[in-house]
Structures are given as C-alpha cells and as structure tokens.
Amino acid sequence: MSDPTDDARRDLLVTPAELHDILQTQALAGDGPRTRVLDVRWTLAQPSGHSDYRSGHIPGAVYVDLESELSAHGGAELGRHPLPGGEALTHSARRWGLHPDDSVVAYDGGGNLASARLWWLLRDAGFDRVRLLDGALPAWIGAGFALETTEPSPDPGTVILTPGHLPTLALEDVGQFAQEHVLFDVRAPERYRGDVEPMDPIAGHIPGAINLPTSENLDDAGRFLPTEALRARFSLEAATGSGVGFSCGSGITASHALFAFALTGGNGALFPGSWSQWANTPDMPVATGSTP
The missing domain is CATH 3.40.250.10 (Rhodanese-like domain)
Structure with missing residues (x-):
C-alpha cells in the first residue's frame, strides 16, 4: 500500500x-x-x-x-x-x-x-x-531545457477566485495561539533572535514562536527535501496538522513552509501579516534570543 x-x-x-x-x-x-x-x-x-x-x-x-x-x-x-x-x-x-x-x-x-x-x-x-x-x-x-525571451500575451481567462478556503491566523489571535499550539517562525535565525531586522521597526519574535527556517526545507540544489526528512523537521505534535501555524516576515516565506508541511501531509494555518504586522502594532510583546 x-x-x-x-x-x-x-x-x-x-x-x-x-x-x-x-x-x-x-x-x-x-x-x-x-x-x-x-x-x-x-x-x-x-x-x-x-x-x-x-x-x-x-x-x-x-x-x-x-x-x-x-x-x-x-x-x-x-x-x-x-x-x-x-x-x-x-x-x-x-x-x-x-x-x-x-x-x-x-x-x-x-x-x-x-x-x-x-x-x-x-x-x-x-x-x-x-x-x-x-x-x-x-x-x-x-536539465538542459531551453528558455525564451518572448513575453506571451495569453487571451484573458475566465476563472473566478474566492479566497477563504485555507486556515489563517488573525493578529488578535496569534499571540494566544503561540502559547497554546505550535507557531513556527520560519525567518532566518538572526532575525528570529532579534540580532538584526532589515525590514521592520522592531527586532525579535512573537513570544512562544519556534524558529524553523524555511530555507532548511531545501537541499543544496534548491529542491525540497525528501518527505521523511521534512517530516523529521517538524515536531511530532505538528506532524498531525492540528494546531500548527506559520509566520515569517510578511507572509511570503511562511507559504513556502506551509508547502513543505503539506508535502508531509500536514495542513497548517498562515499568519498573513506575520512579523511585519506584529512589529507595527503598538504594545505587542516581543521576545528575543534563541528560545521561544
């Protein structure tokens, strides 16, 4: 089977x-x-x-x-x-x-x-x-396949897209979520720790968030790791897909981590605003260092 x-x-x-x-x-x-x-x-x-x-x-x-x-x-x-x-x-x-x-x-x-x-x-x-x-x-x-430089102009499509089919975390909920469930912060370790912050006004991470850099879901050639290796990267609690969220700088690379999680059969939630929203909201608590 x-x-x-x-x-x-x-x-x-x-x-x-x-x-x-x-x-x-x-x-x-x-x-x-x-x-x-x-x-x-x-x-x-x-x-x-x-x-x-x-x-x-x-x-x-x-x-x-x-x-x-x-x-x-x-x-x-x-x-x-x-x-x-x-x-x-x-x-x-x-x-x-x-x-x-x-x-x-x-x-x-x-x-x-x-x-x-x-x-x-x-x-x-x-x-x-x-x-x-x-x-x-x-x-x-x-792989030796050709590229082209001509920019195509496809005929307009007819698709209708209706967002809201996947789980997301709102700003007002994500702090408590990080305390009660698993919230992965997939930024580079130096940004998670608060050593540097090139984009947002405050350095650090959401208290309770666990650092799991999404770049480490790839091999040296930029391909996704085998499924078993990806599964090993996520905790046993996260592997069930229950109560798992993903945050990054502004919601871009968190999608990449969600994709890697999906390769293991997981189904996590995206915090769309991620650190850029948290850091720009007054009075939000901030953690620094290597621990959640």
Missing part, C-alpha cells in the same frame, strides 16, 4: 522533465484545458523580477508580479504584504490566461520561496490544480 504522502508529493511538485513533457504534449493538443506556467520572480532585495524574466524564462510562462498581483496595499498596521482580495486576484488570474479547468505550474528564480505564495493564494481561493516546479528555474536550466 502506497504512502499517502507520496500522492501528496505528486500532487504538489513537478520535475523539469515532467513539465517539459506536459508542454510538448500541450503544444500538439490544440484547444482545451491547459497547464499554465507562471513565473514569480521576486526577492526582498529585488522585488520586481520582470527584467530577469524578460532575459529568459520557461517557454510560454507568464510573469506574475508578487508586489502588485499577489499582495494588497494598505497601512503598516496590515503588514508589508497583505493578502489580495478575491476580485483583485481574479483580475490578475484572468490576465495570466487562467480558466477554471486549467492547471498551474509555478516557479521562481530559485528555491520556490516566492512562487509558494502563488500556490497558497490559489489554493486558498479554491483553485487546487497548482504545483511547484521542484528546484525552480535553476533545475529547468540544469
């Missing part, structure tokens, strides 16, 4: 060779549901990856702007990357050419730290047929 997590991995990840075969078959198939490839090139240091995308991307891939399409805009009290509303996300997805019966494969410039945000948003909005390219763009290039 197969391990259910094997099925989860197949449902969530695609290899470069598998994607190449899908695109080759699709090119011959004509009309009908498609696999839409979406390029989410973004980093904190370079929020717009459009120029990198134009210099070379997977053939047919549509560029997705994380700052304008995968985030809303508001005051600092909402955090740096609030979740977009359903109408805005639907508008963006239609620009990408997405139809209700299509599938999505998303990737970014390395590690899928940004493209996991798209994975989470689509699933939260009721669109389940979305996978990540394991190893992201470097894996595609390493």
